Amino acid sequence: METIMVVEDDVMLNNGICFNLQSEGFQVIPTYNLKEAKEKFKTEKINLIILDVNLPDGSGFEFCKDIRNDSKIGILFLTACDMESDIINGFKIGADDYITKPFSINILMQRIKALLRRCGSDIQENILIEGDFEFNFDKMTVSRNNESIVFSPIEYKILKQLVQHKNEIVTRQALIDAIWDSDSEYMEEHALTVNINRLRKRIDQKTSKHKYIxxxxxxxxxxxxxxxxK
Structure with missing residues (x-):
């Protein structure tokens, strides 16, 4: 199932686009500003981005440029910026399609499907770079300074939850629920503590400067x- 991120600050329009995409069988990630979109782009596997130009915290054009530095995933501008110069600029900086508002939702759906067919092989690899670490969430691998670190499946799933919510508190119950849902196994509080301790030893074994978890x-x-x- 392809995943499409919608970057649109108009909540009603965003909801409407997402509803129609879900009706067509797509998985959707709604975002309402550039900060949200950039975070999701780092942590989620995305096949296509529907991107507005005028956003509360910046320009969709600049985000498009940033994406094109290291990714070939599909980018479709959906915007009220309908000047010829805007459209030309959108294509110059890497857009695959450009639709101006107001628009037909049915035509939008067809353009999305056509774009996904053209860009089918250019799927964003779900990799996150964090300091010296590289997390590949598709291959379930972690490396530090290009050296692989081996984790048990449960340790990896705990680590993935923590890394994807960097600088956010992940409750013990949330970790237990995430592991239980994915493994269909019961995990008790003590087992979680044991796995966290093992995880820390593997992560922090070569440094005394940082405490990552x-x-x-x-x-x-x-x-x-x-x-x-500190």
Missing amino acids: RTVYGIGYMWAGEQDE
Whole structure:
């Protein structure tokens, strides 16, 4: 199933586009500003982006340029910017299609399907670079300074939850639920603690400068990334 990210600050329009995409069998990721879109682009496997130009925190044109630095995934501009110069600029910086508002939802759906057929082989690989670490969520691999680190399946799933929510507290129950849902196995509190400790040893074994996995006492854990331990 292809995943499409919709970057549109008009909530009703965003909801309408997502509803129609879901009706056509696509998985959707709605975002409403560039900050959200950039975070999702880093952590999710995306096949196509529907992108507005005028967003509350910046320009869709600039985001398109950033994407094109290292990705060939499909980009479709859907915007009120209908000047010929805007359309030409959109294609010059890497857009695969450009639709101006107002638009026909049926035509939009057909253009999306056509674009996915053309870009079918150019799917974004789900890789996240975090300091010295490279996480490949498609292949379930982790490396540090190009050296592979081997984790058990449960350790990997815990790590994935923490990394994808960097600087956010992930509760113990949320981690247990994530592992239980994916493994269909019950995990008790003690087992979670044991796996967190093992994970820390593998992650922190070559450094004393950083503590990547922080404990938030009484609540859960947080991936702190490349922050000096205080």
